Amino acid sequence: MLIDIITSEEVLEIALRSIKVSGIATLLALGYSIPVAMAIGFFRFPGRDYLKSFFNAMIGVPTVVLGLILYLMLAPNGILGRLGLLYTEMGISIGQSLLISPIIVSFVSNSIEAVEKEIRELALTLGATDFQASIAMIKEASSGVLLSAIAAFNRAIAELGIALMIGGNIFVRGGQNTRVLTTAMQMYVSRGEIEIAIALGLILMAIVFIISYLSNTVHTYLRGET
Amino acid sequence: MKYSYVVPVVILFVLLAFIFFPSQNSRILTISTTTSLYDTGLLDVIAEEFMKDSGIEIHFIPKGTGAAIIDAKQGVSDGLLVHSPVLEKDFLEEMGYNRKVFAYNYFVIVGSDKKIEASSATEFLMKVAEYGRQGKVVWVSRDDKSGTNTKEKELWKMAGLNYSEIKNEAWFRSTGTGMGKTLLYTNNIGKSLPAYTLSDIGTFLKFKKDGLIELEIYVNKGEELINIYSMMGVRGKKEELFMEFEKWMMDRGQKIIAEFGDYSQPLFYPISMADEKTLMWIAKYGFFEDNRKLTECPLEFRKGSMGFIEVESYAD
Numbered sequence: 388m389l390i391d392i393i394t395s396e397e398v399l400e401i402a403l404r405s406i407k408v409s410g411i412a413t414l415l416a417l418g419y420s421i422p423v424a425m426a427i428g429f430f431r432f433p434g435r436d437y438l439k440s441f442f443n444a445m446i447g448v449p450t451v452v453l454g455l456i457l458y459l460m461l462a463p464n465g466i467l468g469r470l471g472l473l474y475t476e477m478g479i480s481i482g483q484s485l486l487i488s489p490i491i492v493s494f495v496s497n498s499i500e501a502v503e504k505e506i507r508e509l510a511l512t513l514g515a516t517d518f519q520a521s522i523a524m525i526k527e528a529s530s531g532v533l534l535s536a537i538a539a540f541n542r543a544i545a546e547l548g549i550a551l552m553i554g555g556n557i558f559v560r561g562g563q564n565t566r567v568l569t570t571a572m573q574m575y576v577s578r579g580e581i582e583i584a585i586a587l588g589l590i591l592m593a594i595v596f597i598i599s600y601l602s603n604t605v606h607t608y609l610r611g612e613t
Numbered sequence: 614m615k616y617s618y619v620v621p622v623v624i625l626f627v628l629l630a631f632i633f634f635p636s637q638n639s640r641i642l643t644i645s646t647t648t649s650l651y652d653t654g655l656l657d658v659i660a661e662e663f664m665k666d667s668g669i670e671i672h673f674i675p676k677g678t679g680a681a682i683i684d685a686k687q688g689v690s691d692g693l694l695v696h697s698p699v700l701e702k703d704f705l706e707e708m709g710y711n712r713k714v715f716a717y718n719y720f721v722i723v724g725s726d727k728k729i730e731a732s733s734a735t736e737f738l739m740k741v742a743e744y745g746r747q748g749k750v751v752w753v754s755r756d757d758k759s760g761t762n763t764k765e766k767e768l769w770k771m772a773g774l775n776y777s778e779i780k781n782e783a784w785f786r787s788t789g790t791g792m793g794k795t796l797l798y799t800n801n802i803g804k805s806l807p808a809y810t811l812s813d814i815g816t817f818l819k820f821k822k823d824g825l826i827e828l829e830i831y832v833n834k835g836e837e838l839i840n841i842y843s844m845m846g847v848r849g850k851k852e853e854l855f856m857e858f859e860k861w862m863m864d865r866g867q868k869i870i871a872e873f874g875d876y877s878q879p880l881f882y883p884i885s886m887a888d889e890k891t892l893m894w895i896a897k898y899g900f901f902e903d904n905r906k907l908t909e910c911p912l913e914f915r916k917g918s919m920g921f922i923e924v925e926s927y928a929d
Contacts, residue, residue: 463688473689474643474672557672559660563641574675577793578652579825 392586401558402590405567408476408550409543412483413536420491421532427492428499428528429521439496445489450548457482458552474555476565482549487539494538498531499524530609537602541595547573568594640669642854645681645690647760648791650842653815653880655873656694662869663861669854677791679758685709691851692858696760696813696842698899699767705845705901705914710852712845712910713919714899715862716870716881717891718814720764720840722832723796725803726750734832738772741809745784753799753810756780756787764840765811771837792816800826813840815880822876839891841899842881843909846916856917863919884922896924 392398426432427439459465461473472478506527510520525532547569550556554565556574566574568591575584650656651673660671676684678697682704684690693709695701705712722737728750731737744750755762769776779785786802788795792812797820799810809831820826832838844862846855867883874880887895896907900922903911908923915921 459687462684465687468688474674555672555674557674558657559664559670559672562664562670562672574652577648577791578654579793579797579820579823581825 388582389586389589392583393590397558398583398586398590400564401566401568401571401587402594404476404564405544405569405591406594408479408554408567409483409540411477411480412487412543413540415480415484416488416491416539417532417536420488421495423488424492424495425499425521425525427496428503429524439493442489442492442496446493448486448489450486450546451552452548453482453486454548454552457485457549461553473553474557474565475563476554479550479554479565479567482553483543483546486546486549487543490539490542491532491535494535495528495532498528498534501531502527530606533602533605533609537598540598544594545569545591640854641672642669642692642851642858643672643674643690644692644694644858645674645676645684646694647678647681647696647842648675649696649759649761649813649816650694651675652791652793653819653874655815655870655881658869658873659862659866662865663858666861666865667857669857671858677757677759678763685847688850690847692844692846692855694842694844696840697763698841698843698901699763700760701843701845702901705910708848709845710848710910710914710916711856711859711919712843712914713859713863713921714841714843714884714895714909715866716842716883717887717895717899718840718842718879718881719833720761720811720838721814721817721830722809722838723799723812723817723828723830724807724809725800725828726807727829727831728807729809729831731832733835734768734838735772737809737832738768738774742772742774742779742784745782748784750807750809751784751786751802753786753788753795753802753808754780755790755792755795755810757789757791759792760840761792761811761813764838768811768837793820796820796826796828800828803828814878815874818874818876818878818880836894836897839894839898841895843899845910852916856919859919892922893924896922900924902926 427435460467461478462468472481502524506524507520510523515523550567550570551573554567554570556566556570558564558566568587572584572587646656656673660673664670674684678695678700681693681695682700685693701712722734729737729740729744731740741750741752745752754765766776780787788798793816795810796812796817799808802808844859846852867885870881870883871886900907900909901911905926906923907926908921910921
């Protein structure tokens with residue numbers, strides 16, 4: 388029974404969409420969060436402490452709050468309505484990337500700070516330019532980047548508020564759908580179809596565990612190398 | 614080494630370009646709808662069949678009737694499927710068109726214990742309030758501005774009680790959530806104290822059949838319990854596609870509605886099957902006055918070549 392549900396085409400499509408949407412969210416977030424994290428990690432500028440505590444605080448932002456704000460902004464009558472992102476996969480990805488960006492900024496800036504002094508001085512002593520020294524530090528901090536990406540992905544794939552409010556849980560056979568694991572679970576619970584909800588929950592847990600396990604392995608490998 | 618960073622960056626940008634410009638199917642209708650229609654699974658069938666017949670893809674966004682109307686005001690939806698004539702009237706005047714009643718069924722008062730006997734819904738509610746104040750029973754309300762909740766408020770008013778006052782009394786419990794969860798709550802609380810709630814028949818039968826609740830129906834008769842489902846378009850939003858859907862719903866959709874569900878009784882009755890008496894009830898509770906006639910959609914809000922039902926306004 389449970390196996391039938393898990394291997395059904397519909398459930399697979401939903402699971403794959405979850406991974407795709409949250410994977411893109413993580414890539415997007417990495418794209419603009421790492422430069423921010425580098426700025427915070429490398430430079431001392433006025434307001435830096437406030438910026439840091441802002442990002443630290445935003446780690447815990449409730450998904451429904453962010454979801455509601457984005458819903459009002461992305462709705463056709465909202466200020467970003469022209470983008471047509473409401474009720475699309477890309478809309479969820481962008482929303483989730485905003486949600487997880489603080490996780491990446493905090494993790495990465497902290498790990499840059501941790502390696503900064505020694506590596507930078509060492510690199511400069513060995514005749515590296517400023518830019519090369521920075522690259523060397525990023526490499527040293529790469530295990531922190533990886534860890535932050537995993538934590539961010541897990542938060543994105545497990546959240547409900549944004550996926551529901553921006554995605555809308557749309558499902559038509561062969562259509563442009565936005566149903567992901569969490570919104571499907573919520574729907575099946577409210578429809579009283581608990582077995583399917585449990586199956587979806589198991590898939591979600593499995594994805595989170597597998598990703599975490601892989602990251603641990605890579606993490607140990609990276610640590611062992613340096 | 615020098616270029617090792619370039620490759621992933623290029624891949625990322627190509628990927629993003631693809632995502633940002635997906636092949637757009639412009640034949641998409643976004644329709645906000647009530648949860649009671651959606652959670653029975655009826656709309657899944659309708660979306661699939663309509664896609665086969667017309668190639669138009671319907672995205673149903675399930676919300677309470679109140680929230681569905683807000684969705685439309687935000688410019689999100691091209692149309693609504695809802696069941697709250699009172700809220701629909703304001704919306705129609707503000708930004709709607711072509712309101713058509715497409716189906717109906719009856720609300721039921723369900724509960725955990727036959728403590729109260731009454732012949733009508735209003736009498737039942739009066740007794741609930743009376744016993745409730747003595748601490749013998751509780752009433753569970755959705756209190757979420759949904760169509761079911763709007764109907765509940767009307768019923769309390771007919772029973773001569775003030776909803777916003779009784780709301781604060783101890784025997785009156787608000788769940789603020791959907792029908793399914795409200796039924797489960799009523800079921801749980803009913804194990805210690807007789808508990809009652811108003812439900813749409815669809816959600817109730819589904820939960821009952823799946824063995825999730827042990828509640829029974831106590832009142833299911835009476836014109837005041839009629840539940841009227843209607844659809845309407847949002848002015849200036851994909852009107853052509855919506856009217857095509859509307860025509861389809863009045864034609865092939867009617868048969869799908871009639872045949873939907875595998876329960877002891879039908880979940881929904883298509884409007885085309887309503888007899889004279891039922892039609893008068895629907896007119897009384899779900900039609901609006903226009904030019905001394907009762908109609909599902911007043912003349913000034915009609916578009917295209919749809920036919921609309923009108924009945925002579927009768928003095929009662």
